[in-house]
Amino acid sequence: MAIYVTGDTHGADSHGFFSVDGYMRRFSMDAFPEQREMTKEDYVIICGDFGGVWATDRFSPDESSSEKSSLDWLNNRPFTTLFVPGNHENYDRLMGCRNQRLMDSWFYSGMSAENKERLRQGYPRMFWNGGYVRAVRPSVLMLERGYIFKIDGKSCFAFGGARSHDIQDGSLDPADYPDEASFNKAYRARRGRMFRVRGISWWDEEMPSREEMDMGRRNIESFVQQGKIDFVFTHEAPASDKVFLNYPARDELSLYLESLRNIMTYDKWFYGHLHDNRRMFQNHYLLYEQILPIC
Ligand SMILES: [Fe+2]
Structure with a gap:
């Protein structure tokens, strides 16, 4: 049995010859x-x-046809895929939409009550090897934040999420507009700027809640009695790594992850987000397209 780890895949498809994105090419x-x-x-x-899981459909929470065939392809690989969420995930569809304001707005006015209820649920949530996962497929699982999973006999702390760094020009919220026409007008006025749209290309849940952070800390503290954590899997990097890599490091999640370093012993820490491949501090690994065997 083995564990391999890699960085951001940004969907199924690669975009251009030099792109390293797309899980279908990377896992070919x-x-x-x-x-x-x-x-x-x-x-x-x-x-x-x-x-x-990315597309937003105003009428259905179902997978698009390309998402479905790609996820089926991934499910049919001869291994199990696990992922911690990043900042580029459709949290509404993955974990169930909690944005009631958007659900009540013009944006979802054409969605049936039954489909809205399905959108509120997200993918099936189940307990798996010590923590909760969202089952995108039987062998494509999203590891929820804050749990210590037993994976291939190893203790693995998972804590996904990060603050998007590609929304310098802010975000648009469809629920701030009375109708589609006024939203489209505002959208067109921002063309060419770095912004995202709440519930379509950006989700508040990219950053963990206080409850998730507290739970993660509690789980680590109680695990300390049992011994060392083997592997840590995050999307964001701890603050000291970001300082070393010349990134701003004072956001809440980076500082939280940094604080965890002081309360746990662990063998190796893996993260993505910064789109590079580097070994840091002996046992920290920033990963992008590299696929690293770790046990
Ligand atoms: Fe990314």
Whole structure:
């Protein structure tokens, strides 16, 4: 049995010849031939920005046809895919939409009550190997934040999420507008600027809640009695790593992750988000397209 880990995949497809994005290319037999020897008892863990559940449909919470066929392809790989969420995930569809204001707005006015209820649920939530996951497919699972999972005999703390750094020009909220025409007008006026749209290309849940952070800390504190955590999987980097890499490091999540370093002993820490491949501080790994065997 084995665990491999990689960085952001940003959806199924790669965008252009030089793109390293897209899980279908990265996990193809050519790019990842190790899978020939793998079974569903082996794991590939994506450090956030999985992006395989992305599309927003105003009328249905269902997968788009390309999402469905790509996720089926991934499910049919001879390994189990796990991912922590990043900042580029459709949290409404993954974990259930909690944005009642958007649900009540013109944006979802054409969605049936039954579909709205399904959108509120997200993918099935189940307890798996020590924590809760969202089952996108039987062997494509999102690890919820704050749990210590037992994966291939290893203790793995998972804590996804990050603040988007590509929304310098802010965000638009469809629920702030009375109708589609006024929203489209505001959208057109922002063309060419770096912004995202709440509930369509940006979700508040990219950052963890206070409850999730407290739970993660409590779970680590109670695990300390049992011993060392083997692996930490996050999307965001701890603050000291970001300082070293010349990134702003004072956001709440980076500081939270930094604080966890002081209360746990762990073997290795893996994160994505910064779109590079670096080994840091002996046992920290920033990953993008590299697929690293870790046990
Ligand atoms: Fe990313």
